[in-house]
Amino acid sequence: MVETAKGRGARSNASGRYEQDRREAFDDGWEAEDAEAPTLRTQLMAEHPKTIIAKNTSPDIGFDRSINPYKGCEHGCIYCYARPSHAWMGLSPGLDFESRIFFKPEGARLLEQELSRPRYRCKRIHIGGNTDPYQPVERETGSTRAILEVLQRFNHPFSIITKSVLIARDLDILAPMGRDGLASAYVSITTLDRALARAMEPRASTPAKRLEAISRLAEAGVPVGVGFAPVIPGLNDHELEAVLEAAAKAGATSAMYVTLRLPLEIKDLFREWLADARPDRAARVMSLVRQTRGGRDYDPDWNTRMKGTGPLSELLAVRFKAAVKRYRLDQPRHQLDETKFRVPPEMKRQLELF
Secondary structure: OOOOOOOOOOOOOOOOOOOOOOOOOOOOOOOOOOOOOOOOOOEEEEOOOOOOOEEOOOOOOOOOEEEOOEEOOOOOOOOOOOHHHHHHHOOOOOHHHHHEEEEOOOHHHHHHHHHHOOOOOOOOEEEOOOOOOOOOOHHHHOHHHHHHHHHHHOOOOEEEEEOOHHHHHHHHHHHHHHHOOOEEEEEEOOOOOHHHHHHHOOOOOOHHHHHHHHHHHHHOOOOEEEEEEEEOOOOOHHHHHHHHHHHHHHOOOEEEEEEOOOOOOHHHHHHHHHHHHOOOOHHHHHHHHHHOOOOOOOOOOOOOOOOOOOHHHHHHHHHHHHHHHHOOOEOOOOOOOOOOOOOOHHHHHHHOOO
């Protein structure tokens, strides 16, 4: 059994691929019963970028601009596709990713500046496309809240995705903007099994709380969908119908899914976690994963990376389509209104000073 850091997902903190020095675990002779390992505490670090809106040209994402209030994520989801990005910071995609979190204290000011530029053209901004905008440190920094306040002042449309019931804190912004066609939300639910969720997503809201988030958003008039992501063959794929049904009952009107992706360092981190957390099915799960990726742990092809290929992936697609129809999650996607965007008068006056 791997000795794990309390409340964390990754089982190790291997060096990132760009680091010159390599960290390696070793046996110092101490036994687990000799001393309890200290809790790994989160370190919050300020980042000062020049811009806040990120652009992308990925053909399979569905949006071309996004804002990520944080780098790294305390939720510690072992499968998180954003983990490799921490290597760019000279840090480990393992425990560093979930315990060394970067935030942008000037994010709201930068957003005001970018939205106020004469050449700016309004288009939906997605919040949280990389890491969760409502991870636990949001209670301390309020970074996501500050960004939403700016978007509200500018009547700027946005979508947002999270695994946290903390999103309900901002219903005073989300509700009126949702009713005005300026905001929509997705809540990601990977499993209804609380034990599996605790092992796989140690600091994310429980499945019940995520369903509560859907309910509160829907009741407030915010268009809300459910993301069954990722689908992990042999681990949670049997829950597809149950998750969609529960979300529909809570008020979701749309759904999406993504098959497990294991690029770069994630494949080793996931294998390590699987061998420790679910040793009885580790070999089976990895065999099924490879069946969705042409015999490899991961296939980065733009056309297939989100859903995979092969008979197993085709079966998942058929099941998803049937469940979406059965639970009426096939409602037309909510189109956000880009015509209401306005630069507030006070921002225009500030620009005239320069």
